[in-house]
Amino acid sequence: MDAPTTPWSELLGAALLGAERRPPPGGSTVALLDAAAVATVRRRAGARPAQAGPRLDPAPPDARPPLPAAAADRLTLLLAHRVAGPGGGRRGTAPDLAELLPQWLAVANRHGYRAPYALLPALLDAARARTDLRAQTLAFGGPRARWLARLNQDWKFALRNAGGVAEDAQPDRRLWEEGLFAERVALLGSLRRCDAAAGLALLESTWTTERAEDRLMFLDTLRDGLSPEDEPFLERALTDRSRTVRATAAELLSGLPGSALATRMAERARSCVAPDGTRARDADGRSAPDGAGIAVEAPHECDTAMQRDGVVPRPPSGRGERSWWLGQVVEATPLGTWTDRFGGRSATEIVALPVADGWREDLHAAWCRAAVRQRDVAWARALVGAPAAPPAQGPGDPAKLLTVLPADERAAWAAGFIAAHGLSDAFRILGVCAVPWSGGLGRAVMDALEIARDAGSYPWSFSGVLGLAERCLDPADAERLAPLAAIPDEPRDGSPGACGYWAEAFQRLVATLRMRATMLAELSPVESRPAP
Known part of the structure; x- marks a missing residue:
């Protein structure tokens, strides 16, 4: 058989199946390989040259100072170790160089150095493999790293992190309407950081046409620059057809102490948690200061109004309904509510009050979540307690x-x-x-x-x-x-x-x-x- 005329598909099929299952062209594997070599040369020689594309724009300048020579050598070593890896088994006595790379990048960025151009591909590969390196790598790589990322699909994350927001903080409308989901999230997040109102307006312009899972991710970006100006939009989101979107909107609103939702939650919480001077001791036998204590009457139902405000009606397995509802209500209540509720007492004094009928753990856990959500230092300090106290007596985390x-x-x-x-x-x-x-x-x-x-x-x-x-x-x-x-x-x-x-x-x-x-x-x- 004339090898040059043997179709490439036949040669490929014979090689994949093997000589045991199909006689190869030419009668032997040697003849098959010879025919494949000739066909390969023929295919390459017959390829038409591609039309030359436009010349690339030059990389933008980077005026930052270069790395000292010793630091550049160290970076080369750290990146090479990232590829080689430390190996399996016992670590031995040698440092784990891969874990030193994040710290090295952070220090280099503090000094304002620019990355060595020859190491940019290795740096981008490292950031692609480890998301915790991306922010520092892109800062270190500067404009040339993003310029280079346009030439390799594997480094597209660098373009997404750029955000798509121009220097004049005007949104790229076409990117918002036609871009990939990750690009749109990055665009919205970047815009919220530099112009929260413009970011909200961009989101509102397409909100009703977005998918539920996309609405959830877009809504989460409103955490950047969250302000009372976002409240009307978030109130409308409380009626969203997606339960997770409603829950996220309620969480964001509860982070605005003056919002209508926070006011509604405070009213519910005051009806559930009240001073109780009639109890001298709580369920654990602790004495109440000045005869004061805390009485708890958890909600008996989760009505539609509570559900609209983000209270999830069904508790997780093993959790009682009433304690589940109470925790969500208290968590979303502004912590300043309790100072008025308990006669002007401070957070430390309120936390020290005994809680009747075994509700202390549920109430304090909800206060802990509220302190984290509202970033309230006084309440966090009161709830975390003394470091020497037994861990079981403090918050779970x-x-x-x-x-x-x-x-x-x-x-x-x-x-x-x-x-x-x-x-x-x-x-x-x-x-x-x-x-x-x-x-x-x-x-x-x-x-x-x-x-x-x-x-x-x-x-x-x-x-x-x-x-x-x-x-x-x-x-x-x-x-x-x-x-x-x-x-x-x-x-x-x-x-x-x-x-x-x-x-x-x-x-x-x-x-x-x-x-x-x-x-x-x-x-x-x-x-x-x-x-x-």
């Missing part, structure tokens, strides 16, 4: 309440909690603290790690905290931790081999802190570096 407090107060509370309770329940609390950790918080973590090591337990149960410590401790703490990297004597009641594992963990922690110190020195401007 103090980490959410801590996000409302100022950074220094948050760190001090976390340090007190760790000093009192150790690290077992501290991971989520540490995760909301500002980086790098303050001196007091860093010392508390290091002391607790040393206590855990001396107790002879394995370090695996503290792996999450150790990972945070590598990224969040002050690099100067490396020298204090260095002695802990030695292998101590095994305690009599300790787990076999635990001391060796702890030594390895501390060696990795010290190595990571020292590398972070080197990274910071490499990124510091030349004029600010100490003289050798």
